Every structure is written in C-alpha cells, then in structure tokens.
Amino acid sequence: MSVDVLNPEITGKVLPRANPLSKLFAAVLITVVVMLSVDWVSAGVVLVSELLLLPLLGISVRRLLFRTWPFVVAAIVAAYGTALLADKTGRVLFELGPVLFTEDSVNAGLAIGLRGLAIALPGLFLLASTDPTDLADALAQWLKAPHRFVLGALAGMRLVGLLFDEWRTLGLARHARGVAHEGNPAARFGNFLGQAFGLMVQAIRRATRLAVAMEARGFGAGPRTWARESTFSRIDVVVVLVGTLIAALAVTAAVAAGTWNFILG
Amino acid sequence: MGSPITARGWGWRHPGRVRWAVRDIDLTVEAGERVLLLGASGAGKSTLLHGLAGVLGDQEEGEQAGHLTVDGVSPADARGRSGLVLQDPDTQLVLARVGDEVAFGAENLAVPRAEIWPRVHRALDDVGLDVPLDHPTTALSGGQKQRLALAAVLAMQPGLLLLDEPTANLDPAGVIDVRDAVVRVLERTLATLVVVEHRVDVWADVVDRVVVLDSDGGILADGAPSVVLRQEGTRARLIEAGVWVPGYRPETPAVSARPGADLLHAAGLAVARTRRGNAVLDDVDLTLRGGEALSVLGPNGSGKSTLALTLGGLLRPRSGELAARPPLARGAGTSPAGWKSAELVSRIGTVFQEPEHQFLTHTVLDELEFGPRRVARQDEAEVRRRVDPLAERLRLTGLLKANPFTLSGGEKRRLSVATMLATGPEILILDEPTFGQDAHTWAELVALLAELIHAGTCVVSVTHDRDYTAALGSRVLAVDGTSATLEVAA
Numbered sequence: 001m002s003v004d005v006l007n008p009e010i011t012g013k014v015l016p017r018a019n020p021l022s023k024l025f026a027a028v029l030i031t032v033v034v035m036l037s038v039d040w041v042s043a044g045v046v047l048v049s050e051l052l053l054l055p056l057l058g059i060s061v062r063r064l065l066f067r068t069w070p071f072v073v074a075a076i077v078a079a080y081g082t083a084l085l086a087d088k089t090g091r092v093l094f095e096l097g098p099v100l101f102t103e104d105s106v107n108a109g110l111a112i113g114l115r116g117l118a119i120a121l122p123g124l125f126l127l128a129s130t131d132p133t134d135l136a137d138a139l140a141q142w143l144k145a146p147h148r149f150v151l152g153a154l155a156g157m158r159l160v161g162l163l164f165d166e167w168r169t170l171g172l173a174r175h176a177r178g179v180a181h182e183g184n185p186a187a188r189f190g191n192f193l194g195q196a197f198g199l200m201v202q203a204i205r206r207a208t209r210l211a212v213a214m215e216a217r218g219f220g221a222g223p224r225t226w227a228r229e230s231t232f233s234r235i236d237v238v239v240v241l242v243g244t245l246i247a248a249l250a251v252t253a254a255v256a257a258g259t260w261n262f263i264l265g
Numbered sequence: 266m267g268s269p270i271t272a273r274g275w276g277w278r279h280p281g282r283v284r285w286a287v288r289d290i291d292l293t294v295e296a297g298e299r300v301l302l303l304g305a306s307g308a309g310k311s312t313l314l315h316g317l318a319g320v321l322g323d324q325e326e327g328e329q330a331g332h333l334t335v336d337g338v339s340p341a342d343a344r345g346r347s348g349l350v351l352q353d354p355d356t357q358l359v360l361a362r363v364g365d366e367v368a369f370g371a372e373n374l375a376v377p378r379a380e381i382w383p384r385v386h387r388a389l390d391d392v393g394l395d396v397p398l399d400h401p402t403t404a405l406s407g408g409q410k411q412r413l414a415l416a417a418v419l420a421m422q423p424g425l426l427l428l429d430e431p432t433a434n435l436d437p438a439g440v441i442d443v444r445d446a447v448v449r450v451l452e453r454t455l456a457t458l459v460v461v462e463h464r465v466d467v468w469a470d471v472v473d474r475v476v477v478l479d480s481d482g483g484i485l486a487d488g489a490p491s492v493v494l495r496q497e498g499t500r501a502r503l504i505e506a507g508v509w510v511p512g513y514r515p516e517t518p519a520v521s522a523r524p525g526a527d528l529l530h531a532a533g534l535a536v537a538r539t540r541r542g543n544a545v546l547d548d549v550d551l552t553l554r555g556g557e558a559l560s561v562l563g564p565n566g567s568g569k570s571t572l573a574l575t576l577g578g579l580l581r582p583r584s585g586e587l588a589a590r591p592p593l594a595r596g597a598g599t600s601p602a603g604w605k606s607a608e609l610v611s612r613i614g615t616v617f618q619e620p621e622h623q624f625l626t627h628t629v630l631d632e633l634e635f636g637p638r639r640v641a642r643q644d645e646a647e648v649r650r651r652v653d654p655l656a657e658r659l660r661l662t663g664l665l666k667a668n669p670f671t672l673s674g675g676e677k678r679r680l681s682v683a684t685m686l687a688t689g690p691e692i693l694i695l696d697e698p699t700f701g702q703d704a705h706t707w708a709e710l711v712a713l714l715a716e717l718i719h720a721g722t723c724v725v726s727v728t729h730d731r732d733y734t735a736a737l738g739s740r741v742l743a744v745d746g747t748s749a750t751l752e753v754a755a
Binding site: 131158161162174176177178180182194198201206210212215219220222223225226 | 315318319320344345347348349351353355356357358359360361362364365368369370371372373374375376377378381382385403414417418421574577579580605606607609610614615616617619621622623624625635636639640641670684685688
C-alpha cells in the first residue's frame with residue numbers, strides 16, 4: 001500500500017478553505033486553555049463544542065472512530081487509572097476489595113479523560129482539514145519561516161511516503177533471501193535492525209538524489225517567489241472567533257462552577 | 266534561445282578517489298544543437314551532465330580541471346539556464362500536486378507570481394500532460410511522471426535541456442511518450458539538448474550529433490549519428506564499450522527448451538499486493554516446468570511484479586489455487602507461501618529489480634554463502650561445493666572481499682543472481698533483470714540464464730524486453746488490464 005503523506009484525505013467543505021494559520025491559532029488556543037486546568041467542566045465545555053462542530057469535518061461516525069480510537073482508549077484508561085489512584089475523599093460510590101471509587105476520585109478521573117479527548121480533537125480538526133502544502137505556504141509567507149526549511153520539510157515528507165513502500169519491498173526482498181519473520185524474538189529483532197539499516201541506506205540515497213534534483217531546479221539559490229498566495233478570508237475571522245469563544249466559554253463556565261483547577265496553582 | 270556549451274580540458278574527480286570520473290573533455294556545442302552522449306558504464310556521462318547542470322558542488326565536493334561553460338559562464342552561476350531530468354521518476358518530484366511541481370523551479374528563480382501560472386500551463390501543454398493542476402503527483406504513471414519532470418524544468422525556460430537516462434525505467438509506451446514530448450519541446454523552444462541513454466535507437470533519429478566518451482578520458486567519437494553509428498570503426502568501438510547500437514544485438518547462445526517435470530501450477534489465481542487489498546490480476550492459469558523460460562510482459566502497473574512475488578512464495582494468493590507439484594514440493598507442503606525460509610530458498614529464488622534491496626552482509630563472499638550456510642544450514646563441504654564454482658562462473662572471484670554496495674551496476678546484478686543460485690532453486694524469478702543494463706551486462710545475463718535453463722531450471726522474468734524474451738526462447742504471458750493470457754509460442 002502506497003502511503004501518500006502529502007495528499008491526506010481532506011474532508012468537509014468549509015474548514016479546508018480556511019487559512020492553516022487561523023486554524024492553527026484556534027487549535028492552539030483551545031488546547032492551551034484545556035491544558036491549564038484539570039477539571040471536568042472546562043474540558044466538558046470544550047469537548048461538547050468540538051463534538052457539535054464535528055459535522056463540519058464531513059466524516060462519518062465510523063471513520064471518525066477509526067481515526068480516533070487510540071485516543072478514546074487512552075482517555076478511558078487514563079480516566080480509570082486516575083479514579084483508582086486519586087485521593088479517596090468524598091462519598092464512597094463503589095467498593096470491592098482493594099478497588100475503591102469515591103466521588104472525588106471519580107471526578108478527577110472524569111476530568112482527566114475528558115481533558116485528554118478535548119486536547120486530542122483540535123489536532124484532528126487541523127489534520128483532517130489542512131493540506132501540508134498550504135500550511136508550508138502560510139508559514140513561509142506570513143510567519144516568514146525560512147523557505148529552505150519549510151520546503152525541505154515538505155519534500156522530506158514526500159520521501160517518508162515513498163519509504164513506506166520501500167520498507168515493504170525490503171521485507172519481501174529479504175524474505176526471498178531467506179531472512180524471515182520466523183525464529184526466536186532475538187533473531188526477529190536482529191532481522192528488524194537489518195531491515196531498518198537497509199531502509200536507512202535507501203533513504204539516504206533517495207534524499208541525495210532528491211537534493212540534486214531540487215538544486216538543479218534552482219532551489220536555495222537566492223530569493224524566491226511563491227506561486228500560491230496564502231490568503232485570509234471571512235472564514236478565517238469566523239474560525240478565530242469561534243476558537244476564542246470556545247476557550248473563553250470553557251474558562252468562564254469552570255470559574256463560575258467553582259471547578260477551575262489551575263495546574264500550576 | 267538555446268545555450269551554447271564549451272568544455273576545455275574539463276575533468277572532475279570525486280573526493281577521495283584516485284581515478285578521474287571524467288577528464289580531458291574538449292567539446293563545443295552550438296546553441297540549439299541536439300547531442301546524444303554515449304559511453305561505456307563508468308565513462309563519466311552522468312558526471313558531465315551534472316557538471317553542465319551546475320550541481321557537482323564546490324571544491325569540497327570534488328576536484329575540477331579545465332573549464333566548463335554554459336552560455337559563456339560557469340554552470341553554477343547559470344542556474345536556471347539548464348534543466349536536468351533524471352532517471353528515477355520518484356526521486357525528482359518535490360511537491361504533492363502537479364501544478365505546484367511545475368511552478369517550483371520558476372518560484373526558485375523568483376519569477377513573479379502572475380507570470381508563473383501561464384508558464385505552468387504552457388509547460389504542461391508542451392509535454393502533453395493533460396491532468397488538472399491539483400492532480401496528485403503520486404497518482405501518475407512512470408511515463409507521466411517523467412513528462413511532469415520535463416515540464417517542471419521547462420517552466421524555468423532553460424536554454425539547455427539535460428536528460429540523464431530519462432526513459433530507462435519506463436515501459437515501451439512511456440519511452441515513446443517521453444521522447445516525443447522532448448522533440449515537441451525542442452521544436453518550440455529551440456533549446457540545446459544533451460541526452461544520455463543506453464538505448465540509442467530511441468534517440469538516434471532525433472539528435473544531430475553523437476558524442477562518445479572514452480573510458481580512459483577524452484572523446485572517442487563525435488559526429489552525425491549516421492556517421493558515428495554506421496561507420497565500421499566507431500561502430501565496432503561502441504559495441505565494444507557496451508553501447509546499444511541500433512541494429513545490433515549481442516550474440517547469445519541458442520536455448521533449446523526441453524520442458525521437464527511440472528513444478529508449479531496456478532489455476533484461477535488472483536493476486537493482490539496486500540492481504541486484503543484488491544486483486545490486481547485475476548484468473549491466471551499457468552504451469553511452470555523445469556528447463557523452460559516464461560516472460561511476463563505488459564504495461565507498468567498491470568500487476569506483473571505482484572504476480573511474480575506470488576509465484577515466488579513471497580505473497581499469499583488473493584484467491585484461486587497455486588500449488589507446488591511433488592518434484593518441487595519434495596515433502597514441504599503444496600503452498601509456497603507457507604514454506605519456511607530454508608524450504609523456500611532451496612526451491613524458488615526471486616531476484617528483485619534493485620539488487621541492493623537483497624544485500625544482507627558486508628562482503629561478496631558472505632553474501633554468496635549466506636543462503637547455503639545460514640538459511641539452508643548445509644555443512645562446510647557442501648557450502649564450498651556450491652559457492653566456489655558459482656563465484657568462478659559469474660566472475661566474482663576477484664571481488665570476494667569487496668563490499669556489495671561498492672560494486673558496479675553490472676556486478677551488483679551478477680551478485681544478486683548468484684546469491685539466489687547458491688541454494689540451487691528449481692525456479693528462478695527475476696523482476697526487470699535488464700532495466701538500464703548496457704549490452705555487455707545484458708549479454709552476460711542472457712548467457713547465464715540460458716545455461717540454467719539448459720540445466721533444467723525454470724526461469725520466470727517480468728520484463729518489457731522483447732529481445733531478452735526471444736533470446737531465452739521464452740513462452741510469453743501477456744498481462745493487460747486485469748487479465749493474463751499465455752501467447753502461443755512464435
């Protein structure tokens with residue numbers, strides 16, 4: 001299977017049209033606010049807002065779960081672990097041998113779980129709606145990121161996609177030589193290292209060729225222009241406003257409910 | 266307008282090497298001339314081309330002798346005046362979308378935005394690539410990728426086009442597409458052309474001039490194609506250098522196929538690249554017998570390689586039957602994909618297109634001994650009995666201490682075949698064994714395989730090479746779309 005890292009599946013209609021920088025701003029703002037406090041109200045407000053906005057991404061619930069299940073599992077595990085280990089204060093809700101849940105420990109677990117999900121989702125919004133090339137354009141044109149770095153990273157990402165194929169071919173090629181996925185764990189690990197080394201050799205070779213091709217096309221010679229103009233539109237105003245609104249709402253609700261629990265405080 | 270080239274006693278030596286990659290080059294190419302650059306492997310054709318493109322680097326990256334100019338200035342100062350297209354379609358594309366890829370060079374030359382897009386459309390038009398600007402570059406075929414690479418240098422409006430074996434990795438249809446695109450471009454832009462290519466017949470009618478580099482430095486022959494390629498003296502020297510001269514095919518021993526026992530039988534076989542992926546090829550019916558050759562022919566991307574991997578026991582069939590007959594199975598079960606490594610390597614050997622993918626050790630000798638000793642676990646006497654004659658026959662005895670990665674292209678190819686033969690498989694499968702090979706390596710490979718077939722091995726090749734197929738007296742399995750049909754022997 002070929003993995004095209006630079007052409008991810010972009011879904012939805014509205015968000016892909018927003019400038020990557022405004023999406024980045026909104027995502028970072030929301031993430032920071034959720035990270036500042038461990039409480040279930042601020043995390044819950046953010047999570048509910050995010051869930052309400054999910055239709056904008058235009059992906060089905062099934063695909064969404066497929067893409068996010070590791071986060072969901074991690075959040076549940078974290079919530080359970082916290083509820084199990086947090087200070088056992090407040091009313092006892094459940095007790096069975098050494099397993100003891102109290103009101104406060106369950107609250108703490110809930111906060112950790114919701115917070116994990118609320119932090120993960122803005123990243124999903126950004127990834128699912130942003131083309132890496134657009135992001136590179138925006139970073140270089142608006143934030144004046146050095147073009148050698150931005151375009152080098154972009155070209156590097158393309159190579160990563162090719163290396164997925166290369167890894168598969170290497171595995172088959174080595175299997176044909178009799179290096180197989182059989183034998184004891186040590187032999188398998190040795191085989192893995194050998195294949196990784198082979199991949200590294202090929203990666204360096206390809207990267208060198210790509211660098212020559214880029215240099216031959218005048219890359220890095222001097223000032224350059226940008227064929228694609230990175231622009232902002234009314235959508236970006238809305239994205240930034242909605243992001244700010246969610247962040248503000250989360251803080252206000254948590255403070256009003258008396259649950260705001262500043263991590264450094 | 267085309268850019269003129271001058272070279273005066275020019276040479277280049279890579280750092281840490283004793284031998285010059287290329288030297289004593291005296292050459293004048295007029296603006297708009299079209300030059301085919303030939304020479305034996307290692308004669309320095311690519312180095313000269315890279316020198317003209319200005320990408321060889323500065324003193325730290327090598328040592329230069331004499332002078333080389335494009336448009337009267339050093340190539341490194343004439344960035345953008347020349348456009349270089351390389352052999353591998355996958356490692357010269359930079360961006361994700363077709364339009365952006367073409368615009369990249371113009372952006373680097375600081376062409377104003379308003380001027381870039383007309384240039385992009387013009388360039389795509391010139392090479393006849395009719396896809397939307399936001400088409401993913403990864404979704405193109407090899408021939409389309411090479412035409413895209415050509416369009417990408419055209420957008421810089423270069424006066425000099427430099428093509429380094431641009432069609433070596435393509436199927437026959439792709440080769441013609443790329444060649445025709447180049448001709449169209451030259452007619453419009455009047456750019457100077459320097460092209461390096463083993464397969465001379467593709468370019469002989471297109472160029473005005475053939476320049477042959479001498480492996481010992483300097484220029485061996487220089488003149489009109491009709492003169493250089495047909496004159497007795499130069500023709501003989503080109504053949505001696507391993508160049509594919511039109512109308513010449515290296516002599517190879519005749520193969521008398523004497524079909525032996527049935528080895529592997531496929532019925533209604535469907536193959537897929539991944540376990541749950543879509544079948545790329547359906548309904549293949551086939552019997553492989555000892556002492557015969559089979560060529561799998563068809564366009565790139567038609568599932569030929571996947572079929573080869575499946576026949577080689579490296580991929581599981583998607584559906585249908587693939588069964589080893591008793592003379593091949595010898596008690597190891599009927600499904601090749603289910604065999605243990607030691608069982609597989611002594612029954613079926615698969616030689617991959619890129620020899621380096623299969624190198625596992627640090628010396629040629631270890632490489633040859635790996636199969637018999639470490640996989641098949643044979644005793645020392647048996648290992649010697651197999652490896653020593655093999656090294657002798659494939660002319661690897663002088664290289665036994667060398668690192669496989671440092672060998673030449675032809676040597677790597679010989680070694681990769683030898684490593685498979687070391688465990689004595691009944692079936693040998695080769696993926697594109699003749700891609701980019703000069704005539705010497707080609708002839709050597711054909712002779713070796715003919716010998717194997719004569720000795721009772723079954724040789725299966727995925728290839729575009731009709732000459733190779735004919736030289737081995739192969740049966741032909743023609744793959745097209747998702748179906749595969751056995752052609753009746755001609």
